[in-house]
Amino acid sequence: MKAEEVKRVVIVGAGVMGHSIAQVFARAGVEVDLVDIREDLLTRAMERVQGNLKTLVDTGRIRWDEAPAIVDRIHPGTDLAAAGRRADFALEAVAELPDVKKQVFQELEESCPEGTVLASNTSSLDIFDIIEVRDPTRLVCAHWFAPPHIIPLVEVAPGPRTAPETVAFTAELIERIGRRPLVMKTFVPGYIVNRIQHVIISAVLEMLVNGWASPEEIDLAVKLSLGIRLPIVGVAQSLDFTGLELVHEITSGMGLTVPLIADKVKQGHLGASTSRGIYDYGGRSEQEILRDRDSRYLELLDQLERIGAFKPV
Ligand SMILES: NC(=O)c1ccc[n+]([C@@H]2O[C@H](COP(=O)([O-])OP(=O)(O)OC[C@H]3O[C@@H](n4cnc5c(N)ncnc54)[C@H](O)[C@@H]3O)[C@@H](O)[C@H]2O)c1
Incomplete structure (x- = not known):
């Protein structure tokens, strides 16, 4: 059928x-x-x-x-x-x-x-x-x-x-x-999203247990930062804006090798700055890529302000 x-x-x-x-x-x-x-x-x-x-x-x-x-x-x-x-x-x-x-x-x-x-x-x-x-x-x-x-x-x-x-x-x-x-290529418990969410929730619970910030402060911090970036560049693509060389240095310092990123760095594909990283930006200049990203950030920020997203539901 x-x-x-x-x-x-x-x-x-x-x-x-x-x-x-x-x-x-x-x-x-x-x-x-x-x-x-x-x-x-x-x-x-x-x-x-x-x-x-x-x-x-x-x-x-x-x-x-x-x-x-x-x-x-x-x-x-x-x-x-x-x-x-x-x-x-x-x-x-x-x-x-x-x-x-x-x-x-x-x-x-x-x-x-x-x-x-x-x-x-x-x-x-x-x-x-x-x-x-x-x-x-x-x-x-x-x-x-x-x-x-x-x-x-x-x-x-x-x-x-x-x-x-x-x-x-x-x-x-x-x-x-x-x-x-x-x-997905195969089933893994938690799939993609819940695996990511699990890490976020664990970090939040750790902060609450230690009293490092209140629930309201944590939520506002997330909404005013990740809440604007994630819908536009996701997580993997955000690394292209951090710069893969830096990401490689940081992960290596943590004793973690990510072959995908190590290979990109070796090939000189460092992210938005070289028009190629985890994503391929089709030869656009860094300035063009940033303009595209930032105009979407600004539009989203306006919409979020308009719907009162920075106040609790
Ligand atoms: N709640 C969520 O946010 C969420 C998100 C994604 C996936 N899931 C998954 O979806 C599934 C259902 O979650 P939920 O939150 O809707 O649960 P729920 O408890 O709200 O609903 C489950 C329903 O299944 C019924 N049920 C139990 N045994 C049954 C049977 N033998 N025959 C027919 N109906 C039976 C119950 O009476 C109940 O109405 C779970 O596997 C959960 O992990 C939940």
């Missing part, structure tokens, strides 16, 4: 993630069976969808008359087997407990048509190690970010036996419903 032929999906788990992922599929015109173990949790999930849609209408993201059709495309229920039988794609977003995931995937494999891709939204579990299915080629991770109906990224990560077609299909489907798939 091709991603554009998908008509109906099953989302298992209607919690923080599941209800909102269901909404994304439904908004893209896909019928969704939203499955949970308790009726009251499904009722709460549909209330959350209504609340999300109201915000989208109030902020002009969707028209008010689009909302009812989105809700109508979400079919809440507790019968996983029945939902699995009619699914063209399955996504699990149940509690982060190995035994629960195991049971859900067994039920999905038994009920879903042969070859249906079975995806997991797990944050940290190595489901490829935990889950026992007859056909592991159709097992893949599709890791969303809260709230899924707003944050565009979905990290797609294969296990050791995932078929390349499974990965391609999942990425195409995610793109079709208006999200941004990022296909």
